[in-house]
Amino acid sequence: MRSEKEAARGLGAALAARGPSGREKPSAMEVQFRRESPPTTSSGCGGGADKPREEKRTVLSKVVIRRLPPSLTKEQLEEQLHPLPAHDYFEFFTADLSLFPHLYSRAYINFRNPEDILLFRDRFDGYIFIDSKGLEYPAVVEFAPFQKIAKKKLKKKDAKTGSIEDDAEYKKFLEAYCVEEEKAAASPETLLGDIEAKTRELIENSRGEAGRTKEEGAGKETPAGRRKEKKKRGGKM
Numbered sequence: 001m002r003s004e005k006e007a008a009r010g011l012g013a014a015l016a017a018r019g020p021s022g023r024e025k026p027s028a029m030e031v032q033f034r035r036e037s038p039p040t041t042s043s044g045c046g047g048g049a050d051k052p053r054e055e056k057r058t059v060l061s062k063v064v065i066r067r068l069p070p071s072l073t074k075e076q077l078e079e080q081l082h083p084l085p086a087h088d089y090f091e092f093f094t095a096d097l098s099l100f101p102h103l104y105s106r107a108y109i110n111f112r113n114p115e116d117i118l119l120f121r122d123r124f125d126g127y128i129f130i131d132s133k134g135l136e137y138p139a140v141v142e143f144a145p146f147q148k149i150a151k152k153k154l155k156k157k158d159a160k161t162g163s164i165e166d167d168a169e170y171k172k173f174l175e176a177y178c179v180e181e182e183k184a185a186a187s188p189e190t191l192l193g194d195i196e197a198k199t200r201e202l203i204e205n206s207r208g209e210a211g212r213t214k215e216e217g218a219g220k221e222t223p224a225g226r227r228k229e230k231k232k233r234g235g236k237m
Contacts, residue, residue: 061111062089062144065124068105069131070095077107080129084109085116089149104137108144 068077074092078084089110095103111117125141164170 058147059114060143060147061114061117062108062147062149063111063117063120063141064106064108064144066104066106066140066142067137068107068139069129069135069137070103070105071131071133072105072129074107077105081124085120086112088112091150110149 077092078090084090087109089108092107093105095105097103109120111120121141124139127139129137129139131137
């Protein structure tokens with residue numbers, strides 16, 4: 001037979017576990033889920049006549065560990081977090097230098113088992129990371145504000161990759177480039193000869209144009225040329 005004191009202790013423990021309303025107290029994970037889950041609203045104007053919507057609970061599984069040393073690398077963090085519970089997402093972000101002096105790295109982890117979140121929080125929330133200079137950085141573990149996981153898109157291979165040598169425009173460019181390169185590598189005597197040849201060609205062309213202009217002007221001064229001009233003017237009037 002148990003004594004009256006033992007019976008009183010057992011009754012007090014039962015009441016403490018159930019609470020003042022007589023119901024069992026929820027676990028820490030359930031309390032957190034209820035806090036983070038969106039509130040439900042009843043539809044319709046009838047009030048009691050309509051059935052209330054079922055409560056939708058969002059199971060949080062993605063956490064963020066903040067305030068990590070800015071010089072910390074992903075490999076170093078993985079070593080310090082080892083052994084890490086089962087997860088399907090791990091993304092590390094280095095410190096943003098534009099936020100100086102508040103330079104901290106952070107990492108996002110999505111756990112497969114929600115129960116591992118409490119173990120991870122108890123282990124690393126307030127855990128002190130030490131950087132290469134000996135400075136201490138107490139970490140903060142909390143649920144990530146954005147719970148979705150970014151999907152990595154596979155980049156399609158470009159069909160034109162490695163086909164530039166077969167391109168017609170590229171071949172023309174190479175031909176023109178080779179000609180210019182040969183000219184640049186030529187001796188000064190060769191360049192002077194090319195310049196003199198082009199100069200003579202320009203002089204001959206200008207002389208030929210001047211001769212044709214004189215012939216046309218002389219033809220207009222003859223009587224036959226004057227009659228032609230008068231006929232042209234008479235036809236225009």
